[in-house]
Amino acid sequence: MRTEGVRFHGLRSGATPLTWGQHAIWKSIKWLGPDDHYFNIPRAIPVPAGHTTEQVVAVISALVHRHEALRTTFADGPRGPSQRVHGEGEVSVDVRPAGGDLTHAQALEQAQALANRSFDHAAEFGMRYAVLEHDGGPAWLLLVISHQTTDFFGIRVLERELTELFAGGRLDPVDWFPLDQARFQQEGEGAARGRASLDHWRRTLTQVPRSHFDFPRRPGVEEQEDPERFVRLRLDSPAAAVAAEALATRCEVSTSTVLLTAAAAVIAAHSGHDTAVLQLIAGNRNEPRLRDMLGAQTENALFVLGLAGGTFEEAVRRCFLPSMSAYRYGEYHPPSMDQVHTEVQHDRGVALDLSSFFNDVRMKDRWEALPETDGSPEQLRELARRSTVEFIGAWPRQDAKYFVHATYAPDTLHLYLMADTAFLPRPVIERLLLAMEHLLVESVHGAVDVREAAEAVARPEGxxxxxxxxxxxxxxxxxxxxxxxxxxxxxxxxxxxxxxxxxxxxxxxxxxxxxxxxxxxxxxxxxxxxxxxxxxxxxxxxxxxxxxxxxxxxxx
Incomplete structure (x- = not known):
C-alpha cells in the first residue's frame, strides 16, 4: 500500500458556529460516544476503464478544492461547537491492491472496514479515500464519509459529480457553503425561520401524546447490558408495493405518504393512542442555493396525525397536509429546541419521548418492475404470501424506539423497522411490519378501520x-x-x-x-x-x- 497526498492552498478559510443541521448530527455523534462510527457512510465507486490512479487522485483533488465541507474540522469550545474551514492543507489517499476482480459487494465490504473507525473531527477532515488497483490500474474508489460532514443528499451530490468528472465533464461552480449557511441562520430571515419552528413545536407538544411507549417495558431490561437490545428487521413485499401504488393513485398522493400513514397508524393503534406523533427526517434543501452544497442540513420534523376514526384510506388523504406542515417547521437551532422541550416538560409534567421516526430514503416514488396482477384482492393476497421478513442487525444503543424507513428496489417494497426490544420484542417487531403490509393490501379493495391497524398492547390494571x-x-x-x-x-x-x-x-x-x-x-x-x-x-x-x-x- 502507498499513500498519495492531495495538497490545497490559497482557498477561503474561516470559522463559525455550526449550522443547525451540523449541530443536530453533532449531538447524535456525541451521544453515541465510542460507537459514533455508526454514522460513517461507506461508498464504493467503480472507476471507469481507461483511467489511471493519478487521474483518480486528480478527481479527488477537484472535489476537495470544490467543497469546503471536505476541508472542515469540528470541535467543542467554551461557546459551543464550531466548524473551521481550512484554506491550506492536505488529504491522504490510500492506494492498495484490490486482491482480485471485486464485485461491488466485495468492494463495499472493504469500504465498510474503513468506516468502522471513528473520525477525530477536531483533527481530521470528514472523508477518507482509498483507491483499489487491479491489473495495473484503478478499479474502485472507496469513500468513507462522516455524517458530520454531509447528509445523504450531499452524498448523492458527490456521487453525481464523480460520475461527471470521470466522464471528463465540467461542473458549475458552487456558491453557497456551510459557513454561509451558518451566518444566514444567525440573523434576519434565517433566524426568524428558526423562531417560527420553535413556536410551532411548543404549541404542538403541549397537546399531543408525550410517548408511544407509555406501557410496561420488558422486566429486568435495565439491569443488564444487552448487545442486541435494538433490532432491525426488513419486510420484503411486492404486494405492499403494488398496494401502495394503487392507494397513492386513488388518493392522489405519493407512495411515501401512503407508507408514512401506515407507519403512523400501526404505532398509534399498538400503543392505544388516537393520535400518532412521529419525527420525520427533514432534508431542508428547498432553496436552489442548497442543492449542490455539501453539508449536514437534515433535522427532525414533528409530524402529528389524528387517527380517532375512519378508514386507512381516509387517513392517507389527511396525511399530506400534516406532513407538509412538519417539513415547514423542521429547521431550527437545536439547543433552543432543547430548551423548548425542557419548558414543555415542566409545564405539562411529563418526560417527552419523541422516539418514533419515519424516513423514506428512496429517490423514486414508484417502482419500475412490479409483478403483473389483475388487480383482484385474491391475487394481491396471493402475492403477499411471497413476502418475507428478515433480520438485518442489532445494536446495544440507539436514540429511537421505533424507526421505520424505506429503501428502493425496482420490484418490491423494502420496509425496515428498527425497534427497542425492551418495549417491542422481536416477534412484535415482525408483527408490526406485517401489520403495515396487511393495512396496505386490504385497503386496496376494502375499508379498513384505522384504529384496528395493529393489536393494542395490554396494560395491567391501574x-x-x-x-x-x-x-x-x-x-x-x-x-x-x-x-x-x-x-x-x-x-x-x-x-x-x-x-x-x-x-x-x-x-x-x-x-x-x-x-x-x-x-x-x-x-x-x-x-x-x-x-x-x-x-x-x-x-x-x-x-x-x-x-x-x-x-x-x-x-x-
Missing part, C-alpha cells in the same frame, strides 16, 4: 389515560412520595374547570424543601428522568403529618 398520556397510578404515587420525601396519595379529580386532572395529596414536615408546590413540582419533574410510565400531578395539596394545609397549587 394504568390510567389522562392528558393524552397513559400512566401507572401506583408508580406515580411512589415517584411523588420519593420526590417529596414524605407520603403521597394520587387521585383523578373530576371536579373543577380543568377536570379531569391528577391531584396529589402530599404529607411532609413544615420545614421540608418540598413544602412549596413549585419546589415539589420541580423535584417531581426531575424524578421523571425519561420515564414513560409516569406523569406529574396537575395539582398538589401539601399538608403536615397532623393534617394542616401548608400550601397548594399547580407548581407551574
Amino acid at each position: 394504568w390510567t389515560f389522562l392528558d393524552a398520556c397513559w400512566f401507572d397510578r401506583t408508580a406515580v404515587v411512589e415517584l411523588v412520595a420519593r420526590a417529596a420525601g414524605g407520603k403521597a396519595t394520587v387521585t383523578v379529580a373530576e371536579e373543577g374547570q380543568d377536570a379531569p386532572r391528577l391531584l396529589a395529596e402530599v404529607e411532609v414536615e413544615p420545614e421540608a424543601a418540598t413544602a412549596d408546590p413549585a419546589a415539589l413540582h420541580r423535584a417531581v419533574v426531575a424524578a421523571l428522568a425519561g420515564r414513560t410510565d409516569v406523569i406529574a400531578p396537575h395539582h398538589y395539596r401539601i399538608r403536615t403529618p397532623d393534617g394542616d394545609l401548608l400550601a397548594e397549587g399547580t407548581g407551574r
Whole structure:
C-alpha cells in the first residue's frame, strides 16, 4: 500500500458556529460516544476503464478544492461547537491492491472496514479515500464519509459529480457553503425561520401524546447490558408495493405518504393512542442555493396525525397536509429546541419521548418492475404470501424506539423497522411490519378501520389515560412520595374547570424543601428522568403529618 497526498492552498478559510443541521448530527455523534462510527457512510465507486490512479487522485483533488465541507474540522469550545474551514492543507489517499476482480459487494465490504473507525473531527477532515488497483490500474474508489460532514443528499451530490468528472465533464461552480449557511441562520430571515419552528413545536407538544411507549417495558431490561437490545428487521413485499401504488393513485398522493400513514397508524393503534406523533427526517434543501452544497442540513420534523376514526384510506388523504406542515417547521437551532422541550416538560409534567421516526430514503416514488396482477384482492393476497421478513442487525444503543424507513428496489417494497426490544420484542417487531403490509393490501379493495391497524398492547390494571398520556397510578404515587420525601396519595379529580386532572395529596414536615408546590413540582419533574410510565400531578395539596394545609397549587 502507498499513500498519495492531495495538497490545497490559497482557498477561503474561516470559522463559525455550526449550522443547525451540523449541530443536530453533532449531538447524535456525541451521544453515541465510542460507537459514533455508526454514522460513517461507506461508498464504493467503480472507476471507469481507461483511467489511471493519478487521474483518480486528480478527481479527488477537484472535489476537495470544490467543497469546503471536505476541508472542515469540528470541535467543542467554551461557546459551543464550531466548524473551521481550512484554506491550506492536505488529504491522504490510500492506494492498495484490490486482491482480485471485486464485485461491488466485495468492494463495499472493504469500504465498510474503513468506516468502522471513528473520525477525530477536531483533527481530521470528514472523508477518507482509498483507491483499489487491479491489473495495473484503478478499479474502485472507496469513500468513507462522516455524517458530520454531509447528509445523504450531499452524498448523492458527490456521487453525481464523480460520475461527471470521470466522464471528463465540467461542473458549475458552487456558491453557497456551510459557513454561509451558518451566518444566514444567525440573523434576519434565517433566524426568524428558526423562531417560527420553535413556536410551532411548543404549541404542538403541549397537546399531543408525550410517548408511544407509555406501557410496561420488558422486566429486568435495565439491569443488564444487552448487545442486541435494538433490532432491525426488513419486510420484503411486492404486494405492499403494488398496494401502495394503487392507494397513492386513488388518493392522489405519493407512495411515501401512503407508507408514512401506515407507519403512523400501526404505532398509534399498538400503543392505544388516537393520535400518532412521529419525527420525520427533514432534508431542508428547498432553496436552489442548497442543492449542490455539501453539508449536514437534515433535522427532525414533528409530524402529528389524528387517527380517532375512519378508514386507512381516509387517513392517507389527511396525511399530506400534516406532513407538509412538519417539513415547514423542521429547521431550527437545536439547543433552543432543547430548551423548548425542557419548558414543555415542566409545564405539562411529563418526560417527552419523541422516539418514533419515519424516513423514506428512496429517490423514486414508484417502482419500475412490479409483478403483473389483475388487480383482484385474491391475487394481491396471493402475492403477499411471497413476502418475507428478515433480520438485518442489532445494536446495544440507539436514540429511537421505533424507526421505520424505506429503501428502493425496482420490484418490491423494502420496509425496515428498527425497534427497542425492551418495549417491542422481536416477534412484535415482525408483527408490526406485517401489520403495515396487511393495512396496505386490504385497503386496496376494502375499508379498513384505522384504529384496528395493529393489536393494542395490554396494560395491567391501574394504568390510567389522562392528558393524552397513559400512566401507572401506583408508580406515580411512589415517584411523588420519593420526590417529596414524605407520603403521597394520587387521585383523578373530576371536579373543577380543568377536570379531569391528577391531584396529589402530599404529607411532609413544615420545614421540608418540598413544602412549596413549585419546589415539589420541580423535584417531581426531575424524578421523571425519561420515564414513560409516569406523569406529574396537575395539582398538589401539601399538608403536615397532623393534617394542616401548608400550601397548594399547580407548581407551574
